[in-house]
Amino acid sequence: MARSSEPASASRYEHRNARRESLLPQNRTAPEEGTNALPEETEQEDTNALPFDYRMTRISISTELNAWIVAHEAGDIIAFIQHMCHKHDIEIGTHNDLVQMLEDANEANTALEAQQTSLQEEIRDKDVVIRHLESSARSRSEPPAPEGRTTKSTKIPDPPLFEGPSQDVDNWLPRMRNKLKANKDHFPTEELKIAYIESRVSGAAAKHIAPRMRDTSLNPFLEAEEVLSVINKVYGDRNRRYTA
Numbered sequence: 001m002a003r004s005s006e007p008a009s010a011s012r013y014e015h016r017n018a019r020r021e022s023l024l025p026q027n028r029t030a031p032e033e034g035t036n037a038l039p040e041e042t043e044q045e046d047t048n049a050l051p052f053d054y055r056m057t058r059i060s061i062s063t064e065l066n067a068w069i070v071a072h073e074a075g076d077i078i079a080f081i082q083h084m085c086h087k088h089d090i091e092i093g094t095h096n097d098l099v100q101m102l103e104d105a106n107e108a109n110t111a112l113e114a115q116q117t118s119l120q121e122e123i124r125d126k127d128v129v130i131r132h133l134e135s136s137a138r139s140r141s142e143p144p145a146p147e148g149r150t151t152k153s154t155k156i157p158d159p160p161l162f163e164g165p166s167q168d169v170d171n172w173l174p175r176m177r178n179k180l181k182a183n184k185d186h187f188p189t190e191e192l193k194i195a196y197i198e199s200r201v202s203g204a205a206a207k208h209i210a211p212r213m214r215d216t217s218l219n220p221f222l223e224a225e226e227v228l229s230v231i232n233k234v235y236g237d238r239n240r241r242y243t244a
Contacts, residue, residue, distance in 0.1 A: 052079035152185050162231065163203030169235040173228055176200065180224060193224035201231065208234050 053076045059065050069077070159175035160167075180193055187193045198206075198213060209230055212221050221227050 051083055052076040056080060153183055155186070156182050159200055161200055161202050162205050163201075164205045165235060167235075169232060173232060173236075176228065190223050194221050194227055197224055197227045205231060205235065 053072065056068055056072075056076050057080070059068060065077075156179060159172055159179055162169070162172045176197065180187060180196070187196055194213075198209065201209060209221075209227055211217060212219055212230075214220075
């Protein structure tokens with residue numbers, strides 16, 4: 001305190017004074033620069049709650065501080081420092097409480113997000129079960145198809161029996177082919193088609209296909225179209241020749 005006239009000391013007090021001004025009530029006026037007189041004894045502010053003489057908060061330079069210590073000793077300065085430290089501790093505590101509240105809120109939010117994710121997964125699992133149950137219910141409500149029976153195409157009329165030259169082979173052959181095509185589900189194999197054609201050929205015409213129909217034939221019919229081709233060769237050219 002004895003080196004109050006040094007510029008570094010004055011600068012240090014000016015810096016601390018600015019900090020002190022932000023922590024204390026602001027409805028006072030600072031002393032004029034360059035005066036060494038202590039603050040006036042009259043004070044209009046309500047400072048009864050403070051543990052130190054409020055007038056010392058107007059000290060701004062080292063000479064004023066020295067004068068105060070000479071007049072009042074250092075008790076108020078110590079009380080002032082303790083008061084500011086306590087106030088600082090309170091502010092730090094409040095700050096820490098706010099930080100803790102923020103951390104608690106973040107943890108609660110994280111827990112809610114995890115719970116929401118779990119509920120969404122549970123809902124998806126239940127949706128899968130519901131769809132499965134609905135599908136099972138629909139399956140049980142539909143009448144089962146008769147065992148061994150399938151829906152076949154509507155049977156069209158059979159072509160007339162073909163017996164020989166007295167009939168128009170050019171009219172009979174298309175009717176036979178249309179029958180085999182429209183009711184192909186009735187004749188799923190070539191053997192069935194050949195057997196059906198044989199059942200619709202009789203008389204003299206049957207003699208032309210009979211040799212290849214026998215089980216002992218060395219050249220049996222393998223396709224239905226081969227049977228129709230033989231009938232067409234035997235009777236088709238002849239009918240067209242008679243017509244001409």
